[in-house]
Amino acid sequence: MNPSAGSGAGSAVGSVLGSVARRVRSVLPPIVVGVGLLVAWQLFVQVRHIKPYLLPPPSAIWHQIASNRSGILHAARVTGTNALVGLLAGLVLGVGAGAVASRFRWLGELTIPVAVAVNAIPIIALVPIFNNMFSTTSAIPRRLMVTIIVFFPIFMNTLRGLTQVDATKEELMRSYAASPGTVLRKVRVPHALPFLFTGLKIASSLSVIAAVVAEYFGGLQDGLGSHIVSAASNSAYGRAWAFVAASCALGLAFYFVTILAERVFVPWQPARRSR
Amino acid sequence: MSGPSGGGRVGGGGPVGGGGPAVLVAGVSKVFNPGRTGQVEAVRGVDLEIERGEFISLIGPSGCGKSTLLRLVANLTDPTSGTVIVNGKTARQARLDQAYGMAFQQSGLFEWRTVTKNIELPLELRGWDRVRRQSRAAEMLKLVKLEDFADHHPWELSGGMQQRVAIARALAFDPPLLLMDEPFGALDEMTREHMQAELNRICEATGTTAVFVTHSIPEAVFLSDRVVVLSPRPGRIVTVVEVELGARNDDTRETPEFFKKITEVREALRGSA
Ligand SMILES: Nc1ncnc2c1ncn2[C@@H]1O[C@H](COP(=O)(O)OP(=O)(O)OP(=O)(O)O)[C@@H](O)[C@H]1O
Ligand SMILES: [Mg+2]
Numbered sequence A: 001m002n003p004s005a006g007s008g009a010g011s012a013v014g015s016v017l018g019s020v021a022r023r024v025r026s027v028l029p030p031i032v033v034g035v036g037l038l039v040a041w042q043l044f045v046q047v048r049h050i051k052p053y054l055l056p057p058p059s060a061i062w063h064q065i066a067s068n069r070s071g072i073l074h075a076a077r078v079t080g081t082n083a084l085v086g087l088l089a090g091l092v093l094g095v096g097a098g099a100v101a102s103r104f105r106w107l108g109e110l111t112i113p114v115a116v117a118v119n120a121i122p123i124i125a126l127v128p129i130f131n132n133m134f135s136t137t138s139a140i141p142r143r144l145m146v147t148i149i150v151f152f153p154i155f156m157n158t159l160r161g162l163t164q165v166d167a168t169k170e171e172l173m174r175s176y177a178a179s180p181g182t183v184l185r186k187v188r189v190p191h192a193l194p195f196l197f198t199g200l201k202i203a204s205s206l207s208v209i210a211a212v213v214a215e216y217f218g219g220l221q222d223g224l225g226s227h228i229v230s231a232a233s234n235s236a237y238g239r240a241w242a243f244v245a246a247s248c249a250l251g252l253a254f255y256f257v258t259i260l261a262e263r264v265f266v267p268w269q270p271a272r273r274s275r
Numbered sequence B: 001m002s003g004p005s006g007g008g009r010v011g012g013g014g015p016v017g018g019g020g021p022a023v024l025v026a027g028v029s030k031v032f033n034p035g036r037t038g039q040v041e042a043v044r045g046v047d048l049e050i051e052r053g054e055f056i057s058l059i060g061p062s063g064c065g066k067s068t069l070l071r072l073v074a075n076l077t078d079p080t081s082g083t084v085i086v087n088g089k090t091a092r093q094a095r096l097d098q099a100y101g102m103a104f105q106q107s108g109l110f111e112w113r114t115v116t117k118n119i120e121l122p123l124e125l126r127g128w129d130r131v132r133r134q135s136r137a138a139e140m141l142k143l144v145k146l147e148d149f150a151d152h153h154p155w156e157l158s159g160g161m162q163q164r165v166a167i168a169r170a171l172a173f174d175p176p177l178l179l180m181d182e183p184f185g186a187l188d189e190m191t192r193e194h195m196q197a198e199l200n201r202i203c204e205a206t207g208t209t210a211v212f213v214t215h216s217i218p219e220a221v222f223l224s225d226r227v228v229v230l231s232p233r234p235g236r237i238v239t240v241v242e243v244e245l246g247a248r249n250d251d252t253r254e255t256p257e258f259f260k261k262i263t264e265v266r267e268a269l270r271g272s273a
Helices: A009-047 A058-067 A069-103 A105-120 A123-133 A140-163 A167-175 A180-217 A224-233 A237-265 A268-273 B066-073 B091-096 B115-125 B130-143 B159-171 B189-206 B217-223 B250-254 B256-272
Strands: B023-032 B040-050 B055-059 B081-086 B100-103 B177-181 B209-213 B226-230 B237-242
Touching (some): A058 A237, A069 A105, A069 A140, A069 A180, A069 A237, A123 A180, A167 B100, A180 A224, B023 B066, B040 B237, B055 B217, B066 B081, B100 B159, B115 B130, B115 B159, B130 B159, B159 B177, B189 B250, B217 B250, B226 B256, B250 B256
Parallel strands (some): B055 B209, B055 B226, B100 B177
Antiparallel strands (some): B023 B040, B023 B081
16 A cells, blocks of 8 residues: 555655655545536536526636636635634634633633534624624624634634643643643643644634625625625626635635644644544 | 663662662552542552562552552542652652652653653653753663654554653653553553563663552563552452562563462452452
8 A cells, every 4th residue: 555665765756756646646536526516517507508697607607707807806805804804813812712711620611501502693693783883984893703703613622622631641741740831831732732723724714704794784895795795686697606706715715724824833633634 | 781680679678779668658548539429439548668679560350449559659649548658758749859750551642742752751841951851862762662763753653652652751760660550551462571571671770669550460470579469449458479580581471480470469369359
């Protein structure tokens, strides 16, 4: 199975080729599936003569993307900024709250059920109320929405990571007479990092969804969400789909940046998974 | 690489010598959750004196309180009554002074640290500088024959190799006392015997006092100067079997004396049940 043949110079080249081959093998299937789906979609729409207001073909959407390029880029930058600001604020608040809750066991036990319950309700429904609280030219309601939505996965995963250190590691540190600060620095924080990134991966996708959907409910209308709404209400379905595609791309970009950051900050975790 | 004495390690204070017993357990009892539901008496009235340089095994049926007794010596839990003295200090003071090294049934390695960095952890906590840490870690890796895995992460190692790293980590700062809770529990028979021989060699070479919890009678006999047999819960000392096998090697396992001691421990365990 393993390409571990050869020795000396040959094996160095071999291992580089091997790692390239492995990367290609892990990236290729999703690309093939994606392209396959697009082709199937195109064929389905053409063969069955689907009406464009039901489902435009990918070629038409691509045409719309090309002709609205600057508008899409501008809207994506606005939505991307909203998502990023909200995400960073949620990250700071979530990690901070997780750290505080982890210091006091009762606080964690108290907040986790509340957090789970709050997480289950459609917080996005609050946007119209936020919009009334701030002026119509304010970007705050959308960003606030993002912050609240990303807070929960980050908070819960941070808290879990900081507190659920296995008993053996805890007892080992106790046997070393390590101070609480040392245990935090050398055990709890590194232990929590993979958990934090699990939360961040959920949060990064959620942040874009929240930033796009928040505009459906009014407020400042200059992001991807408002363009989707206005194009759809003008029966410009191809254009609406173009902005939807841009939203998808933005969400993926956020997700991939998070994965890259995970590889940098948690180098031991992906390696374990790749085995 | 053989020990300073070469022969049996027991008696006369051992290679380290001087200053009273390494561990003194006097009238120690432990009750978990006293007065509450789930009250469990784990250990009752244990008296045990361990000489410096001595290798002691604790053996007994599952749940009889072996781990609890070890954790009492390590001051990871407090006795309900009785006292534990380690190297002339209270168990708590001994822990604060980092007077012992500990290896658990789970290796307890930190997955974000390489093998070398794992071994260096207790040295970091004692404020050793980097050069000294690195040279000691390299030395320890040689001792457990894992030099080639210095920069690997724990998940790249087999269970037995991880266990050896944990033992190297427990030994790294030359603790006068080594506490081990079934460290070879998860290993196959061959690796296990190899590790027993390694541990025997290390303890002989360094004159370390060791308390070793195990379920395996041959393991206890092979490693120990004395095997302490505990009763079912609440754990009390039934018998202490003296083992005088001299210097141990693979041939020791074939000697009549070895089998005689195994039978003796087995009968003590049967009698206690
Ligand atoms: N922290 C604890 N709280 C309550 N009860 C405990 C605790 N630790 C151990 N016990 C109880 O004390 C008894 C002895 O446990 P201990 O772990 O010392 O057994 P053991 O001899 O090590 O068993 P094994 O050989 O299976 O590891 C058990 O009945 C166990 O349920
Ligand atoms: Mg046990």
